[in-house]
Amino acid sequence: MKGPIYIHRYTMRSRAALNAASTRHDHEGALIKVGDGYGCMHPWPELGDVGLDALIQILKDGGTTPTIRSALFCAREDGKARVEGRNLFDGLSVPRSNATLAMDEADFDTAVASGFTIAKVKMGRDLEAESKFIMEQAEKYPALRWRLDFNATLGRGGIENALRGLSAEFREKIDFLEDPCVYDAKGWQELHTRFGIPLAVDRDVDLATKGFSVAILKPAVNVIRPVLERAHLESWRVVFTSYLDHPLGQCFAAWRAAQSANDYPGMIDTCGLVTHGLFEPDPFIERMGEVKPDFSPPSGHGLGFDDLLESLPWKKLI
Template structure:
């Protein structure tokens, strides 16, 4: 915890639809923080057990950190050092390639055309508790992307149970099954149950929630650098590749995830296609307008050094915590 004064700016992000199966919200509250001239992003997800942003900031003002604010402070420290040196944190680094995060608020055909025209390697969509709806969507994608070899990923956020997930796989069209890359958090993690369905159905599973206790039954581990240090996850699961993703948060938090993914790549960490390209899921603002992705390659903003957005950040109304 720092002794320097902390300043904050609260924000609201808006999406066209709910962003995952565990949430119905379309407005997302968070805050940017500024410490010693460096910036960080506090973007909690109460659906997954986080305290709301007001509580996060209150605790921070009392010197108490949470996983979310601890990583925001780490981000601010790194960002501040780079800004004072006048360099971008992305200098000499390569941001690893990402899958396309599907938006159910945007025209389907337009997104399919974009994925094909730009050559995205994979798409990832949220799965619904009504798995038939998910199956129909994936079948449409499999038909359209079949000749291009675009892989299909789906995240259920644990809303299914083991029996329902079995039905989802059993009645899946063959072309979808062949194009399926992995299913993330199909139902709440249980080592024996996950390993059993993985073996029975021959599908790859990705673990996000429950990674601390994960022992078997998964082929990749999903990590959000805004919430935890990927190095800790890599040490816990040295045999599985990591899928580093944004926390579907502010553009500044998105850049921090991209930076950590680039560092992981530079250090030789085994990575699967990441999930860093999420700017199109939200209404445009003066931050998101500077973020672009083409074919899975995220372009970093470099203005002002650090993680970028220098003039925009300086123009925000900041309040002392």
């Protein structure tokens, strides 16, 4: 992509720890501006991403990583739409989302009242307490379906013990287990055969071949089209999620999900795109509106946020 690149570093503060691999509440990232377009780089070093300082240096040096590639693609497409005076969501419908929740009773009350029918929670930090909590919520809200994300923090034996610790009634309500352990086609197939619960692959979705039936796609780091084509051939369910990143990145994920739902009718499942409620409010988060199953794109050109983006103190990188 030609032209100068500008960056704006930001910090978002989460209300709780966001996965089993991380205990932090402050989350740094950088928005980029290239020409008329904007993108987002929001690494998760705990999950194997290049850290932010190194990421910015690689971008400055003309190198690339999955995060940089996706941010530049976002900036290019966002810029085209801004020049043409259109919103990227025009003519598209964003799939509905699950609720991505902390282990907090009030959050579950609010989510159910807002119309969510699927709850996604991060597991693996304190299995005994987590299992007790989710079974209590399942009893309170028996119609809820569950997505349990372990971020591959447990071994296979740990996952089997965790599942045995859940009641048979609760296990029937599990929509899928996401990254239950480090991906291994044979081991995952055996795990699915033993418990009959669908498995979803996230971190290794580009390489995984067997042993799962749900592909998790994160536009912030994944190349989308090849996985969609494989999913079409293999009859996988596809779930798009944000990267628990800046609202601009969240909107990029939602746009890619909407495009894919349009191109592959019936293949895109309930997604995980509504995640701004996990963070303390700021002007961008407030612009995203209420936390509800239906994604509400912000107004403006491209991915929106026109005035907020223009008002940021941008620093020239290249």
